[in-house]
Amino acid sequence: MVNFLLRRVYLLCITALILTVIAFSLEHWTVHTQIEGNILTHYLDYLVSIGQGDFGLSITNNEPIFRTGLVAFASTLELCLFAFLIASVIGIPLGVFAGLERNNGLDYTIMSIALIGLALPVFWVAIIFTVLPNAIGWMMPIDGNISPLFEVPVVTGFLFIDSLLVTEQYQFDAFINHMAHIILPSSVLAIFLISEIIRLTRHAITMVMKSNYIKAALTKGLTRRQIVFRHVLKNALPPIIYQLRLQISTIISFSMAIEIVFSYQGAGMWLFASIQQEDYLVLPSAILIISGFILIKSILIDLLLVIISPIKRKSLYADQ
Amino acid sequence: MALLDIRNLSIDIITAQGKIRVIDKATLNIVDGSIHGLVGESGSGKSLIAKAILGLHNENWIVTADRMFLGCTDLNKLSFRERRKIMGKEISIIFQNPRSYLDPSKRIFDQMREVLPNKIAKKRFIKRMASKSAHYLAIKELLHKVGIQNDKVVVNSFPHELSEGICQKVMIAMAIANNPRLLIADEPTTSMEAVTQAQIFRLLYKLNQLHNTTILLLSNNFGSISNLSDYISLIYCGQTVESGSYKQILKSPMHPYTQAMIKTILAFDEEVDHKSQLYTLPGSIPPANQLPIGCRLGPRCPKAQRTCVMNPEAVNYKGHIIRCHFPTLGEK
Amino acid sequence: MLINNEFNEQKIQSPLQYIWSIFKSKNITVIAMWAVFFLIIVSIFADSILPYSHTLQHPEMRLLPPYWVDGASVNHILGTDDLGRDTLSRLLKGMQLTLLGALLITFSISILGLIIGATASLMKGVKASIMHHFLDALLTIPTLLTAIILIILFGVSYENSLLAVSLSLLPQFIRGIYICIENELNKQHVIALRLDGATNLRLLRYGIFPNIIEPLTTLLNRVFTMAILEITTLGFLGFGANSEQVELGYLISKSLELVYLSPYLALFPGIAIFLIIIVFNIFSEGIRHSVIEGEE
Numbered sequence: 001m002v003n004f005l006l007r008r009v010y011l012l013c014i015t016a017l018i019l020t021v022i023a024f025s026l027e028h029w030t031v032h033t034q035i036e037g038n039i040l041t042h043y044l045d046y047l048v049s050i051g052q053g054d055f056g057l058s059i060t061n062n063e064p065i066f067r068t069g070l071v072a073f074a075s076t077l078e079l080c081l082f083a084f085l086i087a088s089v090i091g092i093p094l095g096v097f098a099g100l101e102r103n104n105g106l107d108y109t110i111m112s113i114a115l116i117g118l119a120l121p122v123f124w125v126a127i128i129f130t131v132l133p134n135a136i137g138w139m140m141p142i143d144g145n146i147s148p149l150f151e152v153p154v155v156t157g158f159l160f161i162d163s164l165l166v167t168e169q170y171q172f173d174a175f176i177n178h179m180a181h182i183i184l185p186s187s188v189l190a191i192f193l194i195s196e197i198i199r200l201t202r203h204a205i206t207m208v209m210k211s212n213y214i215k216a217a218l219t220k221g222l223t224r225r226q227i228v229f230r231h232v233l234k235n236a237l238p239p240i241i242y243q244l245r246l247q248i249s250t251i252i253s254f255s256m257a258i259e260i261v262f263s264y265q266g267a268g269m270w271l272f273a274s275i276q277q278e279d280y281l282v283l284p285s286a287i288l289i290i291s292g293f294i295l296i297k298s299i300l301i302d303l304l305l306v307i308i309s310p311i312k313r314k315s316l317y318a319d320q
Numbered sequence: 321m322a323l324l325d326i327r328n329l330s331i332d333i334i335t336a337q338g339k340i341r342v343i344d345k346a347t348l349n350i351v352d353g354s355i356h357g358l359v360g361e362s363g364s365g366k367s368l369i370a371k372a373i374l375g376l377h378n379e380n381w382i383v384t385a386d387r388m389f390l391g392c393t394d395l396n397k398l399s400f401r402e403r404r405k406i407m408g409k410e411i412s413i414i415f416q417n418p419r420s421y422l423d424p425s426k427r428i429f430d431q432m433r434e435v436l437p438n439k440i441a442k443k444r445f446i447k448r449m450a451s452k453s454a455h456y457l458a459i460k461e462l463l464h465k466v467g468i469q470n471d472k473v474v475v476n477s478f479p480h481e482l483s484e485g486i487c488q489k490v491m492i493a494m495a496i497a498n499n500p501r502l503l504i505a506d507e508p509t510t511s512m513e514a515v516t517q518a519q520i521f522r523l524l525y526k527l528n529q530l531h532n533t534t535i536l537l538l539s540n541n542f543g544s545i546s547n548l549s550d551y552i553s554l555i556y557c558g559q560t561v562e563s564g565s566y567k568q569i570l571k572s573p574m575h576p577y578t579q580a581m582i583k584t585i586l587a588f589d590e591e592v593d594h595k596s597q598l599y600t601l602p603g604s605i606p607p608a609n610q611l612p613i614g615c616r617l618g619p620r621c622p623k624a625q626r627t628c629v630m631n632p633e634a635v636n637y638k639g640h641i642i643r644c645h646f647p648t649l650g651e652k
Numbered sequence: 653m654l655i656n657n658e659f660n661e662q663k664i665q666s667p668l669q670y671i672w673s674i675f676k677s678k679n680i681t682v683i684a685m686w687a688v689f690f691l692i693i694v695s696i697f698a699d700s701i702l703p704y705s706h707t708l709q710h711p712e713m714r715l716l717p718p719y720w721v722d723g724a725s726v727n728h729i730l731g732t733d734d735l736g737r738d739t740l741s742r743l744l745k746g747m748q749l750t751l752l753g754a755l756l757i758t759f760s761i762s763i764l765g766l767i768i769g770a771t772a773s774l775m776k777g778v779k780a781s782i783m784h785h786f787l788d789a790l791l792t793i794p795t796l797l798t799a800i801i802l803i804i805l806f807g808v809s810y811e812n813s814l815l816a817v818s819l820s821l822l823p824q825f826i827r828g829i830y831i832c833i834e835n836e837l838n839k840q841h842v843i844a845l846r847l848d849g850a851t852n853l854r855l856l857r858y859g860i861f862p863n864i865i866e867p868l869t870t871l872l873n874r875v876f877t878m879a880i881l882e883i884t885t886l887g888f889l890g891f892g893a894n895s896e897q898v899e900l901g902y903l904i905s906k907s908l909e910l911v912y913l914s915p916y917l918a919l920f921p922g923i924a925i926f927l928i929i930i931v932f933n934i935f936s937e938g939i940r941h942s943v944i945e946g947e948e
């Protein structure tokens with residue numbers, strides 16, 4: 001187990017190093033901060049400054065880029081997690097149903113929903129969602145992540161937590177207001193996620209249902225519900241998680257596009273605004289922040305997989 | 321008395337190229353307390369019959385049978401739900417490649433616990449804890465019965481940590497947990513070492529003798545199971561060609577296919593000429609989508625005549641049932 | 653002697669015929685196939701079937717709704733925009749740019765990706781490991797971010813957006829191909845081929861490619877879908893097309909400020925994107941399905 005972890009961390013370090021090279025060359029091409037000296041020393045300097053969390057200052061408002069970037073990315077993450085929560089609550093049961101009742105009416109309905117969800121361009125759905133609630137008469141906020149009436153100091157970057165920290169000032173109003181702001185963008189993202197989760201779950205469930213041990217469980221005389229709860233779900237979960245891990249970067253891409261439509265103050269909006277002001281220094285730092293996050297997350301998911309699935313554990317021993 | 325009585329069981333599979341009749345009017349009569357061998361080349365439909373008995377078929381199968389009785393219950397008339405109840409208690413099955421039939425993400429203990437009879441106190445947590453040790457005792461007993469000594473290790477392992485032979489023994493232990501009346505063994509020893517094969521066969525034989533379990537033994541190897549079984553049925557391309565007692569089949573085979581099969585059993589004490597040709601039937605098994613009409617052995621049969629394009633009816637000579645227009649009769 | 657060709661009349665369908673017979677047994681996939689052909693032909697010949705030029709302005713008819721709504725003109729079936737340009741013409745032109753662009757991207761990615769993926773999977777040692785870590789690093793950057801960065805490096809234009817999108821999707825495809833080939837390489841028949849002394853090229857041609865058709869269709873479909881979504885997203889964000897090249901995402905972004913005046917302007921391009929993706933998805937799903945069933 002420790003060996004496995006060490007190996008993963010070692011791979012992570014190499015990948016992270018390559019990322020810094022990419023980020024550095026990007027910075028070198030776009031902004032040319034230093035002119036003298038050779039490239040290697042520049043790169044070393046760059047590494048040192050990254051190590052200290054110093055990504056340079058923004059040319060528009062002279063604030064440290066690293067901090068703004070982190071805060072912006074935290075709200076993107078909040079959006080993604082919230083959407084993911086909605087999506088798994090809706091998507092997993094639907095996917096399980098579709099996988100169990102393969103090739104009948106219910107399955108076809110669910111799969112059509114999933115297909116439509118995957119084919120809809122997210123930013124277009126976002127536009128529809130900004131127009132539609134007001135057209136039917138719901139008053140849903142469609143801009144920003146919290147009403148400017150509330151002054152919420154940035155502590156963690158996650159507005160849900162930050163707004164809870166200021167309860168003595170606004171009671172729960174800030175929290176509820178943020179909730180109202182996040183619902184529309186996250187449901188747009190959730191549409192995509194639901195379809196993805198349905199597709200993955202259905203596939204995993206069908207694969208498990210086809211396998212021999214389910215037949216054996218049938219011959220044991222177990223009821224269908226017992227089989228699903230005891231044998232199917234546990235074996236279907238690891239491939240779903242594994243596939244979702246590969247989708248994280250797509251999810252973040254989509255949430256960035258959605259943020260721009262809703263002018264939600266996240267990483268997408270931050271990048272978009274900075275690029276329009278020709279503040280190209282944000283690009284390398286965005287790469288480092290987002291990719292760093294994805295790297296760490298993928299290792300955590302690997303760990304989770306190893307913990308929940310004994311087959312993975314076996315392959316891990318075979319490696320060494 | 322017949323434990324399992326199947327008449328004219330037919331299975332059609334619907335494929336993109338149309339309906340294919342894979343099992344054509346198979347008839348099987350298994351006597352209580354005996355070992356019944358079902359022999360056929362691979363792809364002849366032995367496993368399909370086993371699955372049809374259990375009701376484990378896919379949606380694109382059409383199973384029809386004139387009569388399908390287990391003791392006094394008509395399996396045809398049962399709903400899926402009732403059939404499943406019977407499956408656990410009265411019929412059990414063990415498969416080839418046993419490891420793939422064990423859930424890879426659960427320990428053997430949890431899997432065996434599922435099949436234990438009278439699942440006591442499922443609802444209350446404390447009682448469940450108490451029953452765990454009782455369960456362990458029961459499982460230990462079962463494992464000892466099938467010849468696994470180091471029960472503690474086995475019970476706490478995952479299937480991928482055990483060898484195929486031990487997995488098969490675990491499967492057998494699970495199958496006999498409820499003292500079933502019929503145990504179907506679907507080529508239980510393929511891809512196993514010779515020693516393990518012998519162990520498994522001995523185990524099955526012992527079960528039959530001690531517990532009076534009826535066993536339906538499916539195999540593609542005529543030689544390996546013929547010594548074990550009391551009754552033998554032969555199947556070729558989904559048609560049962562001949563069935564009868566061990567003595568009837570081996571001493572006086574009537575169907576040309578059976579005769580060919582018996583000739584293929586190599587007896588090394590007999591004189592075999594140096595570099596002589598070993599006996600086989602000419603040709604090979606036709607693919608499932610291009611079966612010949614009538615008697616399916618037709619094109620390969622040494623005795624085939626014009627009438628063989630008609631499907632022969634089953635004829636019963638004192639319990640020796642064969643399907644052939646030109647059987648070898650009375651050569652005793 | 654043994655006679656083994658007893659069944660002379662045996663006719664076994666060739667795999668392609670078999671796959672086709674499965675494919676055409678489902679109505680919806682056949683419809684999707686014709687729809688795919690129709691879309692491609694329409695977008696190739698879009699210039700000659702346009703009712704008006706996509707930049708032609710009709711100042712007297714501005715913001716017309718589609719013809720089934722009151723106050724519309726039959727000359728402009730889907731209405732006009734704020735400068736009086738015909739929506740249908742702009743839509744067809746946009747579809748041409750988006751669909752053909754995405755097809756071009758898919759095609760070039762598939763060739764490049766297959767070459768690189770195949771070499772990567774047959775390579776060993778230091779080269780392979782460098783390649784891997786590089787790919788790993790590239791894969792962690794979200795594709796949209798990569799595309800935006802590349803666009804900024806190249807300069808904003810439609811052609812550059814195509815280039816940026818294809819480069820940003822390439823690592824994913826290479827990784828997908830690599831995993832497929834790697835899975836195949838561990839199988840027995842490939843080892844047998846190797847022991848026969850097959851060269852790498854022969855190994856790929858006969859041992860591997862016939863067996864990865866199914867995952868390949870899925871991958872290509874995914875690349876195509878992502879390409880359409882990214883081209884339109886870039887166009888929407890203003891990093892792709894300019895006013896001459898009315899790509900579908902660009903159309904949506906231009907209609908954004910008019911969304912309360914004439915919602916149809918935003919509606920139609922979105923539906924067009926949706927239709928393109930869904931038709932191609934059903935088509936490729938049909939192919940994949942018949943390939944799987946054909947193999948069984």
